[in-house]
Amino acid sequence: MKGIKKVFKELKNYPTAIIGLVIISLLIIMAVSTVIFFPYSKAKVLWRGDANSSYLNPINARPVWTNIFRKDKWPESFDVDFLDETKVTREILKNDTDSSENKVITKMTYSFDYNYGAFPQEMLIYFNSQFTNSKPFVEVYVLTPEGRDIKIMGKGITAAETYRFNQDMKLEAKLGEKTALVGLFSTINPKDYREPEVAKGTYTVTIVTQTFEKDNYVDAHLVMHGLVYGLAGTDHKRRDLTTALLWGAPVALLFGLLASVGVSVLSMIISAVGVWYGGFIDSLIQRITEINMLLPFLAILVMIGTFYSKSIWVMLGATILLSIFSASIKTYRATFMQMRNAPYIEAAQTYGASNSRIVFRYLIPRIIPLLIPGLVLSIPGFVFLEASLSVLGLGDPVLPTWGKMISDAYSQAALYNGNYYWIIQPAILLMVTGLAFAMVGFSLDKVFNPRLKEQ
């Protein structure tokens, strides 16, 4: 306990260590709160997609914060349910329920401001209705800021129907632009007649429904796919990338910590046992280490991932197994060799300490100062190893991770298509994580190995 306090006291002298420690604590807070407030069951549904939520998001939308750097802001996504009385005004134009006709005409209007410099990706209306024989009839109008009142569509609808503005060829032909939405949102008098320009102002969507039976109803859900979405944007599968950014933190930290602790502790114990018992065990460990150093580490991991399982636990286990018998075991061995004949060990032997007691109580504790800097320094390597495996397509298929994001972005040629946010966000998080541990590790190295200290 005293030792730890002393180490922290010494670490205070290194500004890089303090920055690193602050970043690590922030990452841990982020990881823990993600696990608590955004449980995996929820993230899994969002990441693997379900039928209800998947179409609400735009494809490859940039994060909202990118608008800060734009003079002409890009449209944000939104959706509105026409049953929501606070946003939508509802007016019953005709109510014939008393007569035999049963005809009800309802007018619903929703207004929104559109002051962006670009056209939206897509606009959709989801209709839900209930009827027995006669289909309800629906008409949609849009009133532009310039006073154009455009009839978008009018048709009888089924129980669940989706209307997509940009897929309506009739509307496109009527508006005479590249896409229907460009026609709808463009101004009549652009500055440059060759380039369509957004008419800024308030747009009003009016939906008029007619039902012909008793107790029928029609519900409409308007979805606007903008060009920016949320804090982190979306990917090619319309998934909100915040899911992967948040869940990447616990996965990366857990993988890095478990792997480095597992590898350092196990290789330390093995080399201590080898040195203490000597003879056959020691030479067996030496031979295993030599064999292991001949094996191409990454190629074997790739093989295991391709042939056996891509589960993160299998990968973690394989990583630890392959890294235990590596060069570090030789370093530990050399140090243990020096301690083996130390007087205090001899003293312990004389008073009859058992072999396991000597190994675990006398040999190993002495080497821990040497172990800690190496352990911390090896964390970034393992964090990046997880990302590397994901980039090679060997990431856990279920987990949303930073490496997975980069891998997806790569396979969708994000850099080529200009979707930089897709790669930059996880890359920065990976970089920050790696650097934080590396900075703390280098400072610890100086604290524990005074020979490296600057005078």
Added chain:
Amino acid sequence: MGGTLKTPLTKTKKTKRDNTFIRVTKYSGIRLLSLFFTVVIGVYLTIMIANMGGYVDKIMKGQIRENLATSVRNDPNYQKMAPSAKAKYFEAQVINAEKRLGLDKPFLIRSLRFLWNSLRLDLGQAQLMTSDSGSKTVKLIILERLPSTLLLMGVSNFVLFFSTIILSLILSRKYGSFWDKFFVAASPLSAMPSWFYGMFLILIFASILRILPFGGLIGSPPPKTTGEYILDVLLHLILPASSLIISAFPARVYTWRTFFMIYSSEDYVEMAKAKGLPPQTIRNKYVLRPTLPMIITSFSLMIIGMWTGALITETVFLWPGVGRLIFQAVGMSDTAVIVGTTIIYAYLLAFTVFFLDFAYALVDPRVKIGSSNKA
């Protein structure tokens, strides 16, 4: 008196030389044998993993049946056969195909034969992969990829090796200066792997600035004249090579600088300084000379490392090298190619380890081959 003294002296000298010879021979014999066994076990392990303990055979047998079923169905002679003859003919074809791939023998025997062939560097035929020229011979597939890997790894490793050593020699003398502190502070930057830097380099130079290609070895269509061809390859080499260099540079400088600093604070260096020897002599004879074993180790490991290539960096940059070959071979579960690359790597590493022992003894008079007090 003088004569009686002379004889025992020469005698001891002679026995000493004999002892050295016997010691070195015995040592190298044992060392070679143990290294050979290491290689054998390592390669056999690779075969076992690459073959999933025989599970790949089942997959391959299934594939053979499927492929044969479609090819046989299109055979007009087969269509005219009676149903029983059809089944017989099909089974015969399957057995033939399995024999051709050697699948009729039990896995244990096949794996041992595979091991024996591999150890003799008879790398055999690939199961699924072909070289770009259409050959299925593993040796040709590997040889075809080798030049591009050697180019990439050679350029980046040589630049890295010499630049870091020269820079850290300078830094170790200017201890505590701004640049020294700068490189010490920059050393954590090596925590990021090369493909990671590669990504940013692609982003900056290929996506935004559009002055360098995204990846690959040559542009499309390939240039016609040899001069343009070389220029184009070099242009494609810039980004992957720099990403390899950038990622390793800070840590290497830090390690070498610390290493040189420890050696230049030895007493004998101080002594040489006190004697007033020129800095040139001190650097070459008092600092570099004792660090030669370490430099040799690093250099030879670098040469070996060139062989396997950089698996992920090559994949990210679509560089057609051995690293990417391994990745593709694993993706197609082509055991022969995977084992082929592993065996060559294992042999090279084993030989290097063997010769390093002698190299140490040659450059460092304190090291004695085969003597027990050697750590």
